[in-house]
Amino acid sequence: MEKGEKLYEGRTKILYSTSEPDHCLMYFKDKITTSAGKKQETIKNLGIYNAKISATLFELLSRAGIPTHYVATVGERELLVKKLDVLPLEFVVRNVVAGSLARRLGIEEGFQFIEPVVEYYYKRDDLGKPLLTESHLRALGIVEEEQLQACTIMAQQANLILKHYFARRGLLLVDTFFEFGFDGDELILCDEISPDTCRLWDSQTAERLDKDRFRRDLGGVGEAYQEVVARLLGEENWPGTQGPFC
Numbered sequence: 001m002e003k004g005e006k007l008y009e010g011r012t013k014i015l016y017s018t019s020e021p022d023h024c025l026m027y028f029k030d031k032i033t034t035s036a037g038k039k040q041e042t043i044k045n046l047g048i049y050n051a052k053i054s055a056t057l058f059e060l061l062s063r064a065g066i067p068t069h070y071v072a073t074v075g076e077r078e079l080l081v082k083k084l085d086v087l088p089l090e091f092v093v094r095n096v097v098a099g100s101l102a103r104r105l106g107i108e109e110g111f112q113f114i115e116p117v118v119e120y121y122y123k124r125d126d127l128g129k130p131l132l133t134e135s136h137l138r139a140l141g142i143v144e145e146e147q148l149q150a151c152t153i154m155a156q157q158a159n160l161i162l163k164h165y166f167a168r169r170g171l172l173l174v175d176t177f178f179e180f181g182f183d184g185d186e187l188i189l190c191d192e193i194s195p196d197t198c199r200l201w202d203s204q205t206a207e208r209l210d211k212d213r214f215r216r217d218l219g220g221v222g223e224a225y226q227e228v229v230a231r232l233l234g235e236e237n238w239p240g241t242q243g244p245f246c
């Protein structure tokens with residue numbers, strides 16, 4: 001497999017074509033940025049941590065029956081992934097109130113929902129990625145009804161699998177972000193799953209081990225991501241499984 005031309009460069013990742021027409025290479029940079037890109041920083045090895053965490057979580061989800069675009073890890077910061085027709089939608093699943101939802105509803109961060117909340121965002125940077133209701137999606141024809149139902153169910157299932165997996169490692173999955181694409185008729189989970197796209201709190205102390213460390217200038221971003229890698233790949237039994245935030 002040969003690395004080909006650059007297909008797309010985002011703030012934190014680059015997508016390259018490969019000699020295999022159905023596959024692309026996803027390269028993770030050491031960059032971290034806020035969603036509007038106003039603030040950015042380079043953090044040593046961050047791309048390596050995000051590639052490793054994403055590969056581990058995609059493998060977990062595949063084993064649990066959720067199709068993902070992950071094929072193989074090629075270099076320490078490059079994943080071979082399937083080429084897909086990606087939907088122009090972003091799915092956020094929330095188990096606990098935090099971030100934009102805490103601000104929107106005036107609820108304190110940490111409030112636990114009775115059941116996970118699924119939100120839909122229109123993937124339009126020029127509009128600031130607006131929140132859409134199911135009714136908007138239907139009325140605008142952005143996604144077919146059947147596709148929306150299938151994505152919503154898959155997002156809820158993936159959230160549950162990840163939530164239990166993180167809990168066994170002393171981490172509370174506060175919220176998580178998914179993208180989906182199609183390979184022909186097959187619905188596939190894509191993009192990345194990392195502390196850039198999930199909120200992860202230590203279940204004993206509620207210490208933030210995710211991108212909020214950067215968004216809120218808390219420091220220790222690289223150390224937090226490295227800690228997540230250690231918890232996912234280490235053999236330890238984390239005492240936090242029964243912690244106050246689980």
Ligand code: TMP
Nearest residue numbers: 092098099100101175177196197198199
């Ligand atoms: P929010 O609280 O800013 O709405 O974000 C909810 C979760 O979704 C959080 O873990 C960050 C993640 N997310 C992304 O990864 N990319 C995005 O573009 C957005 C809007 C959220």
